[in-house]
Amino acid sequence: MISYNFYNPTKLVFGENTIEKIGELLSNVGSKKVLMIAGSGSIKKNNVYDITINSLRKNGIEWRECWGVRANPSLAKVREAIAIAKKEKVDAVLAVGGGSVIDTTKIVAAGVYADDIWQVFERKEKIKKALPIFTILTLSATASEMNCSAVISNDEENKKWGTGSPLLYPVASIIQPDVQNTLPWNQTVNGALDAMAHIMEYYFIGTNEETSIAVNEALLKTIIKSVEGLKVDAKDTISRANLAWAITLGLNGISGAGLKGGDWACHDMSHSISCMYPQIAHGGALGVIFPAWMKYVCDSNPQQFKRFAKNVLLTDDIESGIYELKQLLKSWNAATSLRELGVKEEDLRKLAEMTVSRGNIGKLSVLRLADVEKILEFAF
Numbered sequence: 071m072i073s074y075n076f077y078n079p080t081k082l083v084f085g086e087n088t089i090e091k092i093g094e095l096l097s098n099v100g101s102k103k104v105l106m107i108a109g110s111g112s113i114k115k116n117n118v119y120d121i122t123i124n125s126l127r128k129n130g131i132e133w134r135e136c137w138g139v140r141a142n143p144s145l146a147k148v149r150e151a152i153a154i155a156k157k158e159k160v161d162a163v164l165a166v167g168g169g170s171v172i173d174t175t176k177i178v179a180a181g182v183y184a185d186d187i188w189q190v191f192e193r194k195e196k197i198k199k200a201l202p203i204f205t206i207l208t209l210s211a212t213a214s215e216m217n218c219s220a221v222i223s224n225d226e227e228n229k230k231w232g233t234g235s236p237l238l239y240p241v242a243s244i245i246q247p248d249v250q251n252t253l254p255w256n257q258t259v260n261g262a263l264d265a266m267a268h269i270m271e272y273y274f275i276g277t278n279e280e281t282s283i284a285v286n287e288a289l290l291k292t293i294i295k296s297v298e299g300l301k302v303d304a305k306d307t308i309s310r311a312n313l314a315w316a317i318t319l320g321l322n323g324i325s326g327a328g329l330k331g332g333d334w335a336c337h338d339m340s341h342s343i344s345c346m347y348p349q350i351a352h353g354g355a356l357g358v359i360f361p362a363w364m365k366y367v368c369d370s371n372p373q374q375f376k377r378f379a380k381n382v383l384l385t386d387d388i389e390s391g392i393y394e395l396k397q398l399l400k401s402w403n404a405a406t407s408l409r410e411l412g413v414k415e416e417d418l419r420k421l422a423e424m425t426v427s428r429g430n431i432g433k434l435s436v437l438r439l440a441d442v443e444k445i446l447e448f449a450f
């Protein structure tokens with residue numbers, strides 16, 4: 071038996087017309103002035119911005135804004151927002167957007183109190199304190215709305231690294247799934263692929279943790295079923311809601327209970343890919359890397375890979391499980407090779423080197439430079 075702690079203090083407010091509750095949620099912690107952090111402006115088109123500021127106004131909360139967080143969010147934007155937060159003396163931070171915006175906001179919350187926030191990623195400084203974090207989710211993918219980690223890219227040093235601290239759990243997060251009805255198809259798919267990868271990072275190192283393994287199979291099947299529903303009708307709110315909740319549960323602690331902290335080799339490889347090629351979405355890279363990794367490491371835990379093939383993809387053996395997974399991704403118009411994503415063959419070695427620059431990766435099977443290079447070749 072594996073011992074573990076489960077802790078998740080984030081209050082999740084889920085459902086129709088929930089965004090208008092943000093002012094009240096901030097008031098509950100006594101906030102008077104908040105820094106709102108957002109992406110490139112899509113929240114102005116789908117009304118999310120107006121509903122948010124009306125709610126702040128109604129509750130007598132002042133706000134400042136920081137725009138322009140990109141996908142694979144940058145350290146430069148984090149530093150810009152920290153400067154605003156300090157200058158304006160805000161007492162809370164509010165992310166309105168997807169995982170990139172939320173990750174940026176978390177690191178800003180901690181960065182206000184850090185000597186140099188990047189040193190936290192370098193593991194040379196610890197997060198000591200953070201402003202209260204609030205989020206309004208507009209793209210389900212990372213589950214950052216209900217966990218305590220964040221990933222940031224340092225463009226100058228060519229590093230895309232993650233960090234975490236219990237101080238980075240949002241106080242409250244709002245998920246109003248219908249605001250995602252207008253998302254482009256590829257963003258819905260990339261979000262689903264990211265969540266499937268989170269679940270699989272835990273699932274494949276499992277053996278006897280029946281509760282978590284069964285929950286993870288249910289989550290994977292729900293994600294697949296919901297994406298299939300949205301393929302038929304992007305405004306199918308029932309599928310949208312089921313997908314959103316399954317994605318949050320994919321990385322809020324529940325999917326990983328008892329599963330040894332997860333493997334995370336596929337995430338490490340994907341981070342290098344979207345660090346070198348910022349136009350490649352995190353979920354898109356994972357969709358390509360996972361089947362290649364499965365092929366390379368499945369002999370380390372064949373029973374579990376067989377179980378996945380049977381229970382999630384309704385097929386008999388490991389090989390056909392990997393094949394069916396790729397077919398599924400193809401049917402969603404997702405890429406199934408690095409080449410398709412625009413990765414150049416001559417960069418594979420460099421990508422492998424970047425991936426192991428903080429040490430060997432993986433847990434089910436510990437991967438060294440040569441292993442990572444092989445998996446990238448499989449994925450190419």
Ligand SMILES: [Zn+2]
Nearest residue numbers: 212264337352
């Ligand atoms: Zn991820």
